Amino acid sequence: QKEVEQDPGPLSVPEGAIVSLNCTYSNSAFQYFMWYRQYSRKGPELLMYTYSSGNKEDGRFTAQVDKSSKYISLFIRDSQPSDSATYLCAMSAGGSARQLTFGSGTQLTVLP
């Protein structure tokens, strides 16, 4: 079983749609959960950071963590063509274990 699983897509939605991106994980030691956006041949750009379970909202983005189900989500409201990118989930156990374990990324296209 892979440590972090993410549906690679591709996912194509019309402008204004609500987008739901998801990851599951198997390592119960993960405490810190991040979502990154990556444009082609560029570095990952941090979008959202959450610690432990719960929701966090930032503008049109909401990150959700359910540690009991080992499941995290990113919701994008009122999606825009500029949101078209690959979205990566990443996780860390924190403490002395700072390495991030990434999902494979979901490629999102928002059509105007």
Next chain:
Amino acid sequence: EPEVTQTPSHQVTQMGQEVILRCVPISNHLYFYWYRQILGQKVEFLVSFYNNEISEKSEIFDDQFSVERPDGSNFTLKIRSTKLEDSAMYFCASSGQGVKGYTFGSGTRLTVV
């Protein structure tokens, strides 16, 4: 907004040659990292560095790899004898006291021919 700077953006090298990839992390960050991404694959952790020593490394980070912080601002990744399979994007990252604000650079695309 503070950023992680990587140079060069693209490097082509012959198999067996040594390469050094350079990074300038965010100035008040304490932890420094290297990751790589082979085309079409996941971003993979290589190594983390704190207080002038390696704190974690992955199986990928074998004896052919080394890291150094030669001065107060630069952080380098050296590959001693490059192989074709080392061709990838290499990302430097840095973070503060926790993992919050874990910021990546734009990457160096390494092509081994």
